[in-house]
Structure formats: structure tokens, C-alpha cells
Amino acid sequence: MDEYKIDDVARECGLTKRTIRYYEEIGVFPTPERSEGGIRLYTREDIEYLKKIVNAKEILGFSLQELVSYLSVSDAYKLHHQTYHDMTSRDHRRQQLTHMSEMLEEQLQMLRTKVEKMRLMQQELEQTQKRLDDFIRKFDEETDSLDS
């Protein structure tokens, strides 16, 4: 049963049908197979791909435009496997591979700096928390001494 209709996909990915069609419309999600009557039929692979999109969007805060570049890596990787034994020259193939590697490195750099910045904010917040809790302790001690 490797066939899912749009509502199944929507449920599983936490999106609305409209959103899925919209993603297809702007090209961040491929147009799937259709039934005789024109109904979209998705595969499990499609769903996993869409989940990656949602993840990248939510976690990385990517806009849909940025997602296109992010996904090009994944796309290329797929293409790479699919056309493994076709007639493209070794040079061209090698070029594709290095390009993928470069894109990956770029993505990783972005991620690393983002993680680093978030960790800095985290430390800052933890400092503030520590100071606040210290203050509350002092405040309570003061209150105690007033009570006694």
C-alpha cells in the first residue's frame, strides 16, 4: 500500500492540504503521481521528504525560498542514486559530487554558527537565571529576618 492521498500526508506531516499543494505550486515539493481521475498519490518516500522540509523549516527557521537551496542537496543526492548507471560522463559526475559536497559544507557552516549563537544566548539566559535566583534567596532571607 505505497499509496497515500493528500489528506493522509497532511495528517502525518502536520500540514494542511492547501499547504501541501502550495509547496508543490512553488516548487519545494515535487508533483506526485496522479490517479486516472487526477488525484495526487504519494509514496512513503514523498512523505519522508516532506517531513524533512517541515523539519528544516521549523528547526532552522528557513523561508520557503531558502528551502529550495537546502533541498537541492537532497535532490542531487537522490538524482545521484537514480542515475548511477546512466551515460553521464565521469567528469560531469565528479563535478556534481564535489558540488554536492560544497553545498553540504555550506549548510553545515550555517548550522554550526547558528548553534553556537544559540548556545551563547542560552548561557546568557542561564546567567540571568542564576542572578535572579540568588536575588530571590537574599530577598527571602531578608523577609525572614523581618518576620523574626
Added chain:
Amino acid sequence: MDEYKIDDVARECGLTKRTIRYYEEIGVFPTPERSEGGIRLYTREDIEYLKKIVNAKEILGFSLQELVSYLSVSDAYKLHHQTYHDMTSRDHRRQQLTHMSEMLEEQLQMLRTKVEKMRLMQQELEQTQKRLDDFIRKFDEETDSLDS
């Protein structure tokens, strides 16, 4: 010279004047003092505050609505220092402090889970990179053997 005009602020924070007025309009940035003629005059403190907003927005990917809740902590902290010696009761004061502490803890939880998710994506990407680089190595060895 603790007086800056909107253009100075815009330059230093990397925003447009319109954006700054907009932030003021929707309440994520306080309305500053005005000159006799109605010109906005900002302090260094204002600028640092705005920088925090920009940072939170960019790094955390917060919407301006979410920023309001994020900033309420900072606001409360400020208020706390300002009204340190006024007539508010100790109980009310204590309540404010614990509320701040709770908000902080919430923010920290969000940050920690976000950082964790990003690190997972990072590891995934690094795995992919590793596999890809291995593949390229094999590819090159194969090419070498074809050449020889």
C-alpha cells in the same frame, strides 16, 4: 551624549527607520523620549534593548508576537530594578520575582530543545557528508584504475 536619533539607531542595529517605528507601533519596542519638536531621542540602553530584540528574532526565529513574551522577562527585570524602593508589598514583589523565574525557565527549556534538535540535524548532515566523501574517494580510486 546619551542621545541618539532614529537614523543612528537604525544604522547601529541594522534596521530601517520604518522598522523601528513599526516595532514601536506594535509594542515590542518602547516609545522613547521626544525632543521639543517631537523627534525621537534614544538612549544607549534603548539601543542595547533593540539589539536584543534583533538578536532574538534572527537567532531564535521568533515572530514579533513571540518576542513580546520573550521580552516580558527583560521588561520585568528592568521594572524590578526601577521600582526597587517603592511602595509595592513584599508579597507582590515576591510574586513578580517567581513569575520572572518561571518565564526564564520556560525560555530556557525552549532554547535547550531547539539547540538539541539543531544538533541532531547537524549530526545527520555530518553523516551524509561523510558518506558522500567516502563515495567520492571510491569514485576517484575507480577512475585511477581506469586510467592506468
Added chain:
DNA sequence: CATAAAATTAACGTTGACGTTAACGTTAGC
């Protein structure tokens, strides 16, 4: 096979986050 449930396209509506323009007042430098 009838009919309700679910899918399709197409078009207009909405919300957030500003950009742009106009019309006008303020300030700084010569």
C-alpha cells in the same frame, strides 16, 4: 447506483512584517 465523503482547480481574502510615497515640520551649517 445513489449519495455522501473526499479530492480537484481557481480565485479571492488575510496576516505579518515591513517598503514607499506624500505632505509637512525640525535642525544644523554656512
Added chain:
DNA sequence: GCTAACGTTAACGTCAACGTTAATTTTATG
């Protein structure tokens, strides 16, 4: 004190990312 540069409000414009509705077709089920 004049003028250019910079400020102000107010209103309309825009773009992304969908939501909503309508009108129609397809599919599943008693």
C-alpha cells in the same frame, strides 16, 4: 535666516505563506 538634510505622521503598497470559499469531479460505501 535660508536651505539642505533629516525628522514626523499617515496612508497605501507589497510579498510571503498560507486560509477560505465555491464550483466541480472522483471515490468509497451502504
